[in-house]
Amino acid sequence: MTTTPDRIDELVAAASAAAPIWRDSDAATRATWLRALAGALDGAADELVAIADRETRLGEARLRGEVARTTGQLRLFADVVTEGSFREITIDEADAAATPPRPELRRLLVGVGPVAVFSASNFPFAFSVCGGDTASALAAGNPVIVKAHSGHPELSRRTAEIAVAALDGAGAPEGSFALVEGREAGNALVQHPLVRAAGFTGSVSGGRALFDLASGRPDPIPFYGELGSVNPVVVTPAAAEARGDELARGLVTSFTLGAGQFCTKPGVVFVPRGSGFVESVAAAAHGATGGPLLTDRITEAFPAGIAALEADASVRVAAEGVSGDGARPVVLVSDASAVAARPEVLLEECFGPVTLLVEYADEGDVHAALAAVPGSLTATLHSEPGDDVAATLALLQERAGRVLFAGWPTGVAVTWSQHHGGPWPATTSLHTSVGATAIRRFLRPLVFQDAPAALLPRELRDESLERTPHRRNGMLVLP
Amino acid sequence: MTTTPDRIDELVAAASAAAPIWRDSDAATRATWLRALAGALDGAADELVAIADRETRLGEARLRGEVARTTGQLRLFADVVTEGSFREITIDEADAAATPPRPELRRLLVGVGPVAVFSASNFPFAFSVCGGDTASALAAGNPVIVKAHSGHPELSRRTAEIAVAALDGAGAPEGSFALVEGREAGNALVQHPLVRAAGFTGSVSGGRALFDLASGRPDPIPFYGELGSVNPVVVTPAAAEARGDELARGLVTSFTLGAGQFCTKPGVVFVPRGSGFVESVAAAAHGATGGPLLTDRITEAFPAGIAALEADASVRVAAEGVSGDGARPVVLVSDASAVAARPEVLLEECFGPVTLLVEYADEGDVHAALAAVPGSLTATLHSEPGDDVAATLALLQERAGRVLFAGWPTGVAVTWSQHHGGPWPATTSLHTSVGATAIRRFLRPLVFQDAPAALLPRELRDESLERTPHRRNGMLVLP
Structure with a gap:
């Protein structure tokens, strides 16, 4: 079952319409949306694990653990959003005495816009429809369109239904989340003018082909691929x-x-x-x-x-x-x-x-x-x-x-410091989808120069700074 | 005058040999190297401005200001290195009670390796041989190989001579800095197996061609280009x-x-x-x-x-x-x-x-x-x-x-919060060469799991953490 080009256009247009709402959502709201998604998946674990076991034969114990890991990951990103450092708020006060005089600059990171996520075969939950790429892209303030993996189509559809319902129930805008199917649909996603970035876990050949499409666009977009590794x-x-x-x-x-x-x-x-x-x-x-x-x-x-x-x-x-x-x-x-x-x-x-x-x-x-x-x-x-x-x-x-220096590399702790990446062909980029900094892949810097307070995004106003880690005139300030 | 392929190989091999020394240099040493470079350029300002004025006709007042901006930028990056946040040190303590048990993880950013820098025509100092790309790449702990702009060849050569002598005099390793000339040399640089990233300021057509070469490598490397902008x-x-x-x-x-x-x-x-x-x-x-x-x-x-x-x-x-x-x-x-x-x-x-x-x-x-x-x-x-x-x-x-919201966009303050970038075709990437976060372009994450203290990089050992902003178990800690 391949999603048609017309349907892809509809879904991406809806995601693009939802993008400013996600981008401008405050931390508490965005964290609520992520936690709602985690809660819905936990609530449906019995049903989802049964489908997953039928499609992947990975066994119930492993799959239950993977659901927990996946929802834990969504909740970690809710914590990351709440903590606030991910916005990298940086203020430089005006300095009229400098040569040349310095304006006031206020900087933060904001969501890039709709993100395409490519599911992996080997982790039908943790690196799939609601896996690390999706969690970090949503946390960054972006709608997500997932390309399902053909290895677990029914699980992908059911997970996406649950995700759409959970986000809708929590008040997130229409267009926040969608699923497409088929290789051609995936190719279309990374080339779609309104898609702003992509995350991928899969083979070297598949990842390379999509990376080349993303890089070959008239307006290249970042493609964050995790490909192959001999460890x-x-x-x-x-x-x-x-x-x-x-x-x-x-x-x-x-x-x-x-x-x-x-x-x-x-x-x-x-x-x-x-x-x-x-x-x-x-x-x-x-x-x-x-x-x-x-x-x-x-x-x-x-x-x-x-x-x-x-x-x-x-x-x-x-x-x-x-x-x-x-x-x-x-x-x-x-x-x-x-x-x-x-x-x-x-x-x-x-x-x-x-x-x-x-x-x-x-x-x-x-x-x-x-x-x-x-x-x-x-x-x-x-x-x-x-x-x-x-x-x-x-x-x-x-x-x-x-x-x-101890133990074995299988088992990747989902924590603030984790890094899942390495030189080519392990990844196409510095970061992939595990660990708190995965969020940075789907953010872009935005600076406001000499802005009246009323025109600043809420996060950059003085009253918000009291609650958020930020840097002022080069010094880190904790709330 | 085009640098020959053999000479490029020699220069890149020397840069690659110097890379581990730069990567492992401590903050104080690296800051000294950056300040030595700034001091040498300031000391040679009379000579350099005269050459620059002859080659670019931008006038003495503007060019003197640009030298000051350029050396100020090198000193800002020395401050960024000294402050230490750029390493993004993150520690997650082991947790035997977690399911599954969590290992100890210690994360930092380290230099990517030799960086190719492409000079611009319009800022013969600030976006050229020792400009923002070079300053941020060195600050990140990487040797640099600059492709000179054909608009100011003599200035490029003289600036490079001064840079090589200053770095050598301050104790930086051979291979820390080099200059190449000619379009073919530039193309060879972004395709050289030992070059790990590139920074560029120039035209949309020139930048696109180099971006395509960098992305088309068997092992793609990041290409950070600032191309065109109507503002x-x-x-x-x-x-x-x-x-x-x-x-x-x-x-x-x-x-x-x-x-x-x-x-x-x-x-x-x-x-x-x-x-x-x-x-x-x-x-x-x-x-x-x-x-x-x-x-x-x-x-x-x-x-x-x-x-x-x-x-x-x-x-x-x-x-x-x-x-x-x-x-x-x-x-x-x-x-x-x-x-x-x-x-x-x-x-x-x-x-x-x-x-x-x-x-x-x-x-x-x-x-x-x-x-x-x-x-x-x-x-x-x-x-x-x-x-x-x-x-x-x-x-x-x-x-x-x-x-x-006031003033005009010409004049880009070189500060912690500055961001010089924008959607394509303004840039090929999220960041370019102005502002403290320009350093992040030339760093890669590295995580140590359950490492004995003796095998950790100095910056990740407990005694260093007392002096460096870092995150521990999700909480920011200031020294």
Whole structure:
């Protein structure tokens, strides 16, 4: 079912008409709208989880957790709106004595206008219709038009119905939220003259195509895409020695979580040769259970991806797990010199329960391979206190937006400081949809010079400043 | 003189080698480097102004002022670095009781890596070799490679020599700063694998071409371009009545400043028909002096631009000024319905001392024309306290990044709150090079999860937090 061009025009026109109302809404009202949306989704969790499980086969436990995460995310953004720093209010008082004399300037951030959001297949709630892109775009004061993912169409429609009703019930304007379906509809959205920005989570090829459309417009718009990530892990010899079995079990749990369909799955793990770590992982993986993959396309691509890796002369299978009525977990082993020589083969992201262990002999060996690792969302370093890891850490920091020193990259805490992004191809931009600063993607600066108080937006008037963190003449002021 | 591809490779490789040193430099060191650069330029002002005047003919008074503005800008960014908020340090403490348990996250912004800066013709200091793009990129912790503008090659070379010596003398690493020349060199810069971002001030066509190269890379990089702007002004009937002559004189001073070669020149002014305002402007313009234009290309384009406007049946010449050994100021008059019907003809930016007065009959008339005004850096509203300007202001806010309620848009105060940007074609991005937040363009987020204190960047360690504004568990904390 593809949304027709006429219908897209109607929906975008309604969003554009609603945009000034969202932009000018005060913090309390906007927070109420976000919380109403969260409440409605929580209230419909039983129904939504049942549909989601049928369409994605991710299982009830995981899906219930994901609903909670999604509504928690909406409420976090309600808090972000209420706290007020996101407006970045900055005041410079007039200075007649300066050369040249300085006018009074009052600056804030305001919503950019209608935002197109592209849902992901692998998080039918948290990165989908009412996921992080939608939450942050609404919080920034913008109507949202979501392109549904074809992997969960019924869930998308039902979630959108609930969202429209919740926003309407809370008093948000008509046109605040809409859903479109079909690839052509998505292409039309990023090219529509009234759409001002887009957020995307998906494949490198799909994201690149939409990024090119957005950038190729007569008036280019920002396109915030989260695409692909291999999420390198380095285990030092000391860490393998001190806690190899524990790390091996953690790795297996992480790379098989959600049947290996997380964008933060540890896809390539550098391990010391001869440390026994490969054998520990193999032992842990023997009992590991895979599961059904999300879509037919992913189901077909998984064995093809494994086969492409296995075709490399350096690669051998270290272990296979249990299929669990779907994809069987696989642990592959290669070596650092092969990865450094053929990164385009060995470091291709493979969606599903597989990880590639890369044996290294020494630091030079692992560094040469790390230099070939593409930009990733995360990088993980398992070391011991005595290790000299400065050079390794420098390489990992260059390649990822989040560096972990304990645990595993799957599981992305939704907090003020979180950052879900990294150099290309992890993302097309500095930010994506997780963490409080995701809101900044959908805001634009606006400065008022020598404005009479009556013509200032409410947030920039003196009486509002008393309640809002802001900067005055270069100094931060807290309420 | 075009920099060869081999030489570009050398310079970018040196910048890339210097990048980690800049990124990891502490605030005090980085501020010292910026102040050393400012001091060296101030010290060489006599020599530099003489070269600049020969190459640009902008006159000594203007050029001395521009040097002061440029070095003031470098010092402002030293202050921004010292103040520390630009790092956006955010800490979320671990929470073992959360579902799922939350790790400790520590976030900051770090430099993106080597930045390419494209100089403008019209500000040989403030938007050129050591201008706002360079100042903000260095402040963010990045080496810079400048593409010189062909309009002032000798000044560019001498400024770059001084910059390299000043940075070297202050202890900055080799590769911190470099200059390249020639259009092909500029194209090579935005496509170079080791260049991570670009800043540009110039024409719509030139900026678009470079934006397309940056976006079309295998790994797209952000391109922050300031392109073209007509800077609409609206004068209400009450304002024309109350202070028409004063406004007319102010307008003439503004549109002829720097021979009309400012990106913030008021290019289109909506005036009430029959108010006498056109006559007031004509009177003020008769004695106004133009001057030589910056380059042969601009000198040739100016009469062609005027001719294109005059060719429209709605346009007449209201006044001409005195050439001043160069371009003669011109005041043209059209009407709002013609502008609404043919914006592509009447709202084309024309660099040089010309402005278009657009007569309107009523609010509907001016609003229809305003809806056709392209995105601009500024919009100005001259009204009186009794005026109902809500609808007009809403239209202006949609079209510009800075809205003025007194004075004229030329002259851009370099302060914490300033914003120099607007919807396409004013800019390709939300930010450009003026104001403290220009620094954010050249930073990327980096999060450390559960890191041992010894492996954290210095700025994220507990002892540094005591001295730096930061956010902890969602709350802003001041030192």
